[in-house]
Amino acid sequence: VINRAAAAYELELKKPAKFRRGSRAIAKDFEKSYFESTGVQIKIHHTTVAARAAGRKSRKEAAQAQEWLLPEEAELVIKHVTQCADQGFSLTHRRLKEDVDQILGARLGDDFPEEGIGKNWTHRFVERNSDRL
Structure with a gap:
């Protein structure tokens, strides 16, 4: 509106x-x-x-602009997490961080920090997408 x-x-x-x-x-x-x-x-x-x-x-658009993952990348991560869970392998936050770091490193190259995403990023990602995970 x-x-x-x-x-x-x-x-x-x-x-x-x-x-x-x-x-x-x-x-x-x-x-x-x-x-x-x-x-x-x-x-x-x-x-x-x-x-x-x-x-x-x-506010929503501004927050999305600050997200690490693009919407389609977030969808891929959600699919990956749910597929792993369906097969009986629940991902740890450490493994999720490694996967996301790999995705972002491939897209951003040298612009991506060497230490990767922050230590609480995976917790916030899971919380943000809790209805789908």
């Missing part, structure tokens, strides 16, 4: 200043239309709409 509001606000910014609606009005319109279509009341802050229109990423 916020991204659609930001897109609508971007269109407003292309209009002459005299005919433009502000981010507050756009946010209110999208709150109202969301309520009418779902029956759920939400709050969209006008500064968030303006920031997204200016190019700021959502």
